[in-house]
Amino acid sequence: MKLSKQSLFLALILAGGVALAGGATDPDVKARQELMAANGAAMKTLGGMASAKIAFDAAAAEAAKQVLVANAAGTLEVFKNQASDPAAHANASIWTAWDDFAAKASDMGKAAQDLDTTTAEGIAAGLGAIGGTCKACHTAYKAS
Ligand code: HEC
Structure with a gap:
């Protein structure tokens, strides 16, 4: 099969996946949106297993x-x-309340660390706590 330039571009986009998260062009904004998109993908995997949607x-x-x-x-x-971009959804208060922002990131790390991944039931039991830490930070620092 001969790939046209356009379909090759599309294939690269699909392979890049998270690289295009959020649609930002500023490199700092892109990096943070990519990290967040990876959080979303990881939670999707864990949530799928917890609810038996995936094996x-x-x-x-x-x-x-x-x-x-x-x-x-x-x-x-x-x-x-403190980078900005038209496609960014970060509240400027992050950079004036940095210690609180950092504490919320740390809460997420602790909840993730506590997750028992040895059984689907273990995942189901710990997933809510992790999700709560995502939500706590988004409520405070993510613009919709
Ligand atoms: C310490 C704060 C904080 C924590 C914890 C946090 N987020 Fe975020 N998240 C943000 C902010 C701020 C943005 C907006 C970034 C931007 O657009 O500039 C965001 C954006 C996102 C986005 C959109 C990314 C995109 O493509 O634009 C997803 C998805 C996301 N977060 C998932 C998660 C998940 C899942 C968790 C928990 C496992 C999590 N986040 C934990 C602060 C946080």
């Missing part, structure tokens, strides 16, 4: 957990510059 896979569950643990720590790095 339980201990290795994949643990990998998703580790993405969340790493991203909670990485959140401060990708948000440290």
Whole structure:
């Protein structure tokens, strides 16, 4: 099969996936939206297993957990510059209430760390706590 330039471009976009999250062009904004999109993907994997929509896979569950643990720590790095972009949804108060923002990222890391990924039931039991930490930060610092 001969790929046209257009379909090749499309294939690259699909392969890039999270790289296009949010549609921002500013590199700092892109980086933080990519990190958040990866959080969303990890939660989707875990939520799918918790609700038996996708088959339980201990290795994949643990990998998703580790993405969340790493991203909670990485959140401060990708948000440290107060960059803006028309496609950004970050409240400016992040940078005036940095300690609270950091504490909310840390809460997410702790909840993710506590997740038992050895069974689907374990995931189901701990997922709500993680989701609560996402929501707490979004309510305070994410513009809709
Ligand atoms: C410490 C704060 C904080 C935590 C914790 C947090 N988020 Fe976010 N999230 C944000 C902010 C701020 C934005 C908006 C970023 C922007 O557009 O500039 C955002 C954006 C997003 C987006 C949209 C990304 C895009 O493509 O534009 C998704 C999806 C998301 N978060 C998922 C999650 C999930 C899932 C969790 C929990 C596992 C989580 N977030 C935890 C602050 C947080």
